[in-house]
Amino acid sequence: MTSDFEAQLRAASLRVTRARLAVLAALRDRPHVDTDTVIALVRADHPTVSHQAVYDVLRALTNAGLVRRIQPAGATARYESRVGDNHHHVVCRSCGAIADVDCAVGQAPCLTASDDHGFVVDEAEVVYWGTCPGCATERTSQ
Amino acid sequence: MTSDFEAQLRAASLRVTRARLAVLAALRDRPHVDTDTVIALVRADHPTVSHQAVYDVLRALTNAGLVRRIQPAGATARYESRVGDNHHHVVCRSCGAIADVDCAVGQAPCLTASDDHGFVVDEAEVVYWGTCPGCATERTSQ
DNA sequence: CCACTCTTTTGGAATGAATCAAGTTTTACT
DNA sequence: AGTAAAACTTGATTCATTCCAAAAGAGTGG
Known part of the structure; x- marks a missing residue:
C-alpha cells in the first residue's frame, strides 16, 4: 500500500x-x-x-x-487520484457537489476541436453543470 | 448601440x-x-x-x-458577451491565452453524460488545454 | 555506514481576487 | 413629482494561495 x-x-x-x-x-x-x-x-x-x-x-x-x-x-x-482515464465531472450549481462521469462519446470525444487556432491541444476537460439530486428535491419541495 | x-x-x-x-x-x-x-x-x-x-x-x-x-x-x-451558441475554449497552459472554438461534434456534443448520477444537467462546458502558437515556438526555439 | 549536495519542508508573513456591510443614490412605476 | 425597491459607493475583511529564508530530509558517492 x-x-x-x-x-x-x-x-x-x-x-x-x-x-x-x-x-x-x-x-x-x-x-x-x-x-x-x-x-x-x-x-x-x-x-x-x-x-x-x-x-x-x-x-x-x-x-x-x-x-x-x-x-x-x-x-x-x-484534487483526485483517478488519472489517465479521460473521465469528466458533473458539478452542482447550488451546493458544489461533484460526481464522476465517464465519457459519453467514445474514448476521447471532444479532443478534436473544429478549429484549434494553432494551439497544440493535449487535453479536453468537460464540466457538466446542473443540479444534484439533493438540491433538486429541495427546490421542488419549496 | x-x-x-x-x-x-x-x-x-x-x-x-x-x-x-x-x-x-x-x-x-x-x-x-x-x-x-x-x-x-x-x-x-x-x-x-x-x-x-x-x-x-x-x-x-x-x-x-x-x-x-x-x-x-x-x-x-x-467574461465574454458571446452567449447562447455553445462554443468552447482553448487555453494555453503556459501563458493563459484563450481562444474560441466551435463545437466539434455537432451542436451539443458532450451534453449527454453517460451516467449523470441523478444530476439535472443544463450545460456542458469544454476546456481544451494546450499550448498556444506563441508559447510553442518559444519553447522549441530554446 | 558516513558525509555531501540538492530538494523539500517549516513557519510566518504577504498577496490579491472576491465578498461583506452600512449608508446613499438611482431607477422604475404610480 | 413621490415612493419603494434595486443598485451603487466606500471601506474593511475574508480566505485560498504564494513568497521567503532558514532548517530538515532524501538520495548519491565514498
Whole structure:
C-alpha cells in the first residue's frame, strides 16, 4: 500500500517523503477533495506537516501526473487520484457537489476541436453543470 | 448601440444603469476579459464606477445570461458577451491565452453524460488545454 | 555506514481576487 | 413629482494561495 505510493513516486522521479506519501494516501479513496480537507487528512496521521508542504506536494504530484487538479468556476481547487482515464465531472450549481462521469462519446470525444487556432491541444476537460439530486428535491419541495 | 444594450437589459428585466451599460460596452468586442480589465475599461468612460459595482454587474449579467463567465483552473475569472451558441475554449497552459472554438461534434456534443448520477444537467462546458502558437515556438526555439 | 549536495519542508508573513456591510443614490412605476 | 425597491459607493475583511529564508530530509558517492 505505502510501497505502492513509493513506487509511484519513484516512477515519476520524485523523492519519497512523508508528506507526499500522506497526500497520496489521503487521496486514495476520496474523490474530489479540496486543499483544506487534504491538509486535515494529512495531519490526522502527521500533525506536523505544514500547509505549505501540502500545497507544494499537490503541485508536484499534479505536474507529475499522479493526481489531477479540478477547479470548477468559483470554487476552490480540488484534487483526485483517478488519472489517465479521460473521465469528466458533473458539478452542482447550488451546493458544489461533484460526481464522476465517464465519457459519453467514445474514448476521447471532444479532443478534436473544429478549429484549434494553432494551439497544440493535449487535453479536453468537460464540466457538466446542473443540479444534484439533493438540491433538486429541495427546490421542488419549496 | 447603447440602446441595444438598453433593450438587452430590459429584455432580461434588469434595470438600466450606467454601470451595466458600460460593462456591456466594454465586453462588446473584447473576448475573454478579466475583471480588472473590465474595471479599467469601464472607468475609461465613467471614472466613478466602483470595483464593487463591476463585480455586482458582472454577476447580475451572468445570472441573466447576457454574459458568460469562464474560469479555467488557476486563473482569475473572465467574461465574454458571446452567449447562447455553445462554443468552447482553448487555453494555453503556459501563458493563459484563450481562444474560441466551435463545437466539434455537432451542436451539443458532450451534453449527454453517460451516467449523470441523478444530476439535472443544463450545460456542458469544454476546456481544451494546450499550448498556444506563441508559447510553442518559444519553447522549441530554446 | 558516513558525509555531501540538492530538494523539500517549516513557519510566518504577504498577496490579491472576491465578498461583506452600512449608508446613499438611482431607477422604475404610480 | 413621490415612493419603494434595486443598485451603487466606500471601506474593511475574508480566505485560498504564494513568497521567503532558514532548517530538515532524501538520495548519491565514498
